[in-house]
Amino acid sequence: MPFxxxxxxxxxxxxxxxxxxxxxxxxxxIFIICxxxxxxxxxxxxxxxxxxxxxxxxxxxSGLSCSLLSLYLMEISPDNLRGSVGSINELASNIFSxxxxxxxxxxxxxx
Numbered sequence: 001m002p003f004x005x006x007x008x009x010x011x012x013x014x015x016x017x018x019x020x021x022x023x024x025x026x027x028x029x030i031f032i033i034c035x036x037x038x039x040x041x042x043x044x045x046x047x048x049x050x051x052x053x054x055x056x057x058x059x060x061x062s063g064l065s066c067s068l069l070s071l072y073l074m075e076i077s078p079d080n081l082r083g084s085v086g087s088i089n090e091l092a093s094n095i096f097s098x099x100x101x102x103x104x105x106x107x108x109x110x111x
Contacts, residue, residue, distance in 0.1 A: 028061045
């Protein structure tokens with residue numbers, strides 16, 4: 001998944017300029033659907049390669065959507081709220097990531 005995230009975020013600027021932010025986010029959703037199909041099909045066909053491919057596509061989707069979402073939010077927000085909307089998106093992402101990490105630490109200490 002981390003390698004897919006690097007690939008997705010590396011190509012996000014090219015995708016945003018080439019096909020636009022909204023279509024780029026739609027393309028990101030297509031990658032996550034492909035990821036879902038690969039991961040679900042990995043168990044019945046007993047193939048770890050499908051699982052790896054699914055995680056790669058999930059990473060690509062994550063890298064694309066993290067980069068494109070902030071650009072898209074800045075583009076559609078009114079001029080007087082433009083900086084705030086982009087900042088709140090990143091701040092919320094970091095707060096939720098930290099709270100999830102804090103929950104995991106409590107769980108590890110309990111065991």
